Amino acid sequence: MILKKALQENYPILSTPDLIEEIMKVGQVHEMEVDEILIDINQNVKNLPLLLEGSVKILREDEQGNEVFLYYVDQGNTCAATLTCCMDSKKSNVRAIVEEKAVFLSIPYEYMDIWMEKYKAWRDFILSTYSIRFEELLKAVDQLAFKKMDQRIANFLSEKSKLIHSKLIKISHQQIAYDLNTSREVVSRILKQMEKEGLVKISRGQLELLD
């Protein structure tokens, strides 16, 4: 079956045959289009999504509704923040928006505990996604705390470029400003500077990373 293959390719760590079978049995395949909200803040999370295709952007929001980009989750991964919520079906503290058309397996949260006891592969999987995401989070934190806007923008763009495997990024200055919680003018000015330095080529609604 094609699904099984996708699962094995994207999640080699879950290779235990019995576990694969169970995942296939209880997991529901879902598809979501770009910009759809996979998980919203304060939403009760009762399913764990295992991304098979596409990618998702994880955002944090403050009391005033300002959003800040945290990190991307791509295929073969799941979000640790979601995982935490999923463990006992708590409310999400982040928002997950589909960045690239996503296909994922939705696992009801009841199985989290059961599989933790039953399968070593599952435990390893959970632990490793925790540590991967923890590092991502630390990266995000010191970006926010210590880096200046120009570095944050440069970083944001290179992450994005890596994610979509393209140097051509279709995004407006406004959208970048929104993701990094700054103003459009600042983004425009920094981008202009980067262009002078030969780092990017800007055109309306899209930009290209140069080397």
Next chain:
DNA sequence: ACATTAAGTGATT
């Protein structure tokens, strides 16, 4: 041709 939206700029805090 006109309206709409993206991007550029200077001044101010």
Next chain:
DNA sequence: AATCACTTAATGT
């Protein structure tokens, strides 16, 4: 680095 007010340029209808 943020905000404002305004201009200029690109794009859609």
